[in-house]
Amino acid sequence: MQIHGGAGYMREFNVERHFRDVRVTNIYEGTSQLQIAAAIGGLMGHALDSLLNDWAAQEYGPELTDLKSRVEEATALFNRCVDHLKEQERATIDYYASDLADVAVGVINCWLTLQDARSTDRKRDLAAVYITETMPVVHGKDVQQNPKSCIMTVAHLPVQ
Incomplete structure (x- = not known):
């Protein structure tokens, strides 16, 4: 210059x-x-638990039962990821912090779209599409085979 x-x-x-x-x-x-x-501090401290539990306790009606169960499953996965990551060293937590935040955003957005889905058929259809597209991101690879190390699979990296 x-x-x-x-x-x-x-x-x-x-x-x-x-x-x-x-x-x-x-x-x-x-x-x-x-x-x-x-x-990451709030996520690791389960700061979202009361909010997510409140949303899960709401009534969504029989037509949204399937979507609600999928979002509840994603919420449980998120909590397992947090608990697993808490057992790791600080460097590992820092490395996966962005992935954990992405999972948290996915779960929150799924709950919000599910709440909106109660108002109209169109929003129910949009929620179904959004939740269907978001679940693979939240679940990552092979989560069902190795749920203990789900944050590692969310990042699509092999667990050692």
């Missing part, structure tokens, strides 16, 4: 765009990581 200083580098060269993009990308990625770091 210094070598272009006297020549009006802000308009005549691409270096200013590259410099800006590098700074913005670092700021954005840093912000995302700070958000994960802030969220």
Whole structure:
């Protein structure tokens, strides 16, 4: 940047765009990581339990029973992931923090769409599609075969 200083580098060269993009990308990625770091403490402390339990206790009607059971299953998986991750070293927790946050977001969004599904047939159809598409992300690979290490499978990495 210094070598272009006297020549009006802000308009005549691409270096200013590259410099800006590098700074913005670092700021954005840093912000995302700070958000994960802030969220992981609450997730590991089961801060969502009362909210998720309240949502599970609500009445959804017979037409949503299947969807509700799938979301309850995802909620149980999320809790197993948290409990399994609590037993790990800090470096492992930090490594999987983003994956755990993604699972939490998936579970929360499924509950929210399920609540909306009570209002109209259209929203019920949308909830069915969303929950169906979200479940593989939440479940990950081979969770049924090895549920104890579900956070490792959510990240699609082999468990040792």
